[in-house]
Ligand code: FES
């Protein structure tokens with residue numbers, strides 16, 4: 027049922043993107059979204075598509091250090107930039123604390139929202155270390171979770187912020 | 195289960211299978227890639243009811259990458275149609291439904307053609323080239339219109355009534371005649387839907403050489419689907435394998451037979467290659483089942499002392515043009531009849547219920563089936579009665595709830611309750627929320643123009659269903675589940691269970707039960723679910739049954755395997771079995787606890803050096819046990835919720851300040867898993883009460899079928915939710931676990947509704963139509979017309 031604008035199919039520029047630290051060069055149709063490029067062409071299936079219209083946050087990835095919705099950005103717009111996904115950020119250990127806290131608190135059920143949720147949470151942890159409980163809730167409000175009541179997620183993020191404050 | 199030696203049972207152990215999901219390394223259906231994989235998309239009716247005059251598929255067939263474009267007639271030889279009726283719902287009727295509709299569409303979104311291509315993009319491009327000529331037919335959108343029979347959707351059925359039921363204990367009119375007060379109100383419920391974050395997904399892989407079909411399916415019920423694919427695609431059951439890897443939320447949405455999924459499987463057979471269908475979100479809204487469109491009028495008779503004498507119910511529900519297969523769309527209304535008034539001790543009850551066809555998307559069982567309606571109408575009318583008597587709602591409930599010592603108890607609708615704990619739960623709730631202090635605060639704030647409301651909602655809940663739910667009606671839906679426990683050579687345990695994992699933590703809970711039954715540490719247990727070729731046969735996940743039924747099977751298998759392990763130990767150690775035990779991954783002496791043999795050493799001998807054991811000895815280190823609840827139709831649970839809200843009388847906005855739930859699901863295997871599952875259920879119930887509604891135009895067009903316009907609860911709006919338990923283990927199993935997964939959704943809408951009406955009480959205003967949008971609240975306040 028997706029209706030996409032007609033763009034000539036043959037129009038497929040070459041792009042070079044640093045994905046999770048590795049440089050990849052591909053020809054991609056101009057209309058292809060970043061999320062589809064990552065999932066379909068690179069096999070990075072950790073980022074999900076929950077709505078494909080920019081609402082649910084399941085497709086959240088990082089481009090040049092900022093979280094974006096992979097379903098709203100075209101792959102060609104990532105040309106020359108750095109893209110980090112749940113896979114890379116897990117391997118680098120950057121999400122380790124949050125992942126541990128999510129595990130300990132059972133801040134996920136089906137896990138479909140979780141990669142996007144973790145990236146959104148990490149954005150908060152890095153940029154707003156003093157966030158209150160309601161600010162955590164506010165910050166995560168662009169990421170839908172249909173399984174949890176959000177409370178365990180908020181608890182987990184709160185745990186990480188508290189632990190960080192203690193250690194500094 | 196013996197709680198003195200319950201090991202991991204009752205502990206908040208983090209679940210092992212969460213790790214892969216936390217790293218994005220799970221496998222949902224859409225993550226799979228197979229050689230020659232084809233993608234299917236559907237051409238769906240833009241009209242709610244229309245005859246297909248002409249369907250031109252020629253241009254689509256010439257598009258790049260296109261493998262096939264088929265209509266309903268072309269696919270029909272590959273898939274038998276189905277009819278969603280059950281024998282025990284007397285008189286239920288529904289027309290046959292095809293994998294792809296032939297000649298006529300009965301709701302906006304019903305598929306009439308499919309395009310299969312090498313990529314999804316190509317399939318979607320080709321879809322644009324399909325030309326259809328429609329003749330629009332009269333539509334039936336409103337339930338009352340459907341009931342009137344002015345226009346009949348399926349002529350061959352004679353009217354629009356899918357199913358009706360009446361129930362009467364016989365002396366209802368007398369009870370109303372002698373009542374001191376009678377209250378009556380009509381409640382409306384907007385239809386809403388499950389919105390699993392992972393959309394419905396299926397990948398069917400037919401192997402023509404073997405005539406086998408392997409289906410990777412986001413489903414709650416692999417065995418049921420194996421049977422369905424087998425019978426409708428005409429492939430022997432043994433040749434069909436259904437695999438449910440990671441499933442991104444279900445909530446009852448993924449337990450039904452969907453035409454587009456059947457079409458994907460049939461297309462795989464037709465084209466002799468793997469075919470994948472993943473609904474996009476817009477399709478989800480017009481093709482995932484909807485639920486809960488009801489209008490219910492309820493009357494309650496009460497004495498002036500505050501004793502409820504009788505309930506009288508008239509419920510009308512609209513289900514779309516088909517009763518959904520194989521569970522039927524009659525069950526939800528049936529449950530409303532069964533459950534209304536359920537927590538209370540009145541003896542007279544009358545109910546009348548109609549299930550009608552409409553030209554909207556189909557409805558069927560979504561989390562807590564019928565409960566949210568039954569609980570809301572019961573608890574709202576109970577509050578109204580208490581208000582009329584000038585009694586505090588908590589006191590009114592205390593007076594009328596079935597006493598905790600009255601069990602076993604038979605409710606007037608015929609349901610049997612083994613043992614409930616309404617009064618303990620009420621006491622615990624009032625203490626937890628500090629009810630008195632909240633009332634005082636409420637009064638003080640009201641004087642300052644701040645309108646807070648406190649709402650209570652007691653409930654009963656169907657869990658651990660026996661074959662009485664579906665099996666007796668002729669559905670091939672299993673109410674039993676099985677568990678196989680295998681002792682591996684390294685001393686680890688593999689546990690294969692027929693219940694599936696949708697994120698609720700089934701596998702983690704079973705690992706806890708298995709480890710406890712065996713006396714091994716939990717990291718030695720690996721649980722496997724969701725594969726018909728691997729696990730024992732069973733029902734899967736629905737009706738809050740996984741932990742109670744599957745858990746008991748695991749426990750019983752574990753107990754037998756423990757004995758089998760000790761038999762091997764006895765043979766190795768030449769010590770009588772009665773002198774040995776298993777503790778902390780070792781065979782120990784029962785009396786002294788002294789370690790005698792590592793389990794890994796036992797495994798080595800059993801599997802690789804059985805020659806060293808006595809001549810007549812054979813080790814049997816794999817055990818299967820099954821469990822079906824027998825003594826009761828359902829193992830009922832009970833609980834009570836409370837909501838604290840603030841209503842802005844100028845804007846109609848509702849702020850949720852806090853929510854409480856006290857629930858009795860018997861033995862709690864893992865409090866952390868249960869509590870967050872209850873919270874998730876409450877969030878869905880809050881969604882129903884405040885935000886979620888599938889809005890239709892008079893022409894039967896869904897007006898808000900996307901995630902931007904259909905509102906879901908977000909982190910910022912949800913309150914903190916306090917969960918506590920009363921523990922009354924069921925005696926029907928040794929584990930004692932009852933279900934918990936639907937309790938939150940069952941009671942939350944009622945609690946929120948009562949809280950809002952409590953806040954509105956000073957204005958003499960009430961709202962009775964869910965969801966309680968700001969507009970509806972302002973209308974009740976007389977601020978908008
Ligand atoms: S898939 Fe991108 S926001 Fe939902």
Ligand code: FES
Pocket residue numbers: 133134135136137138139140170171172173174391442443697
């Ligand atoms: S865990 Fe399922 S959507 Fe969040």
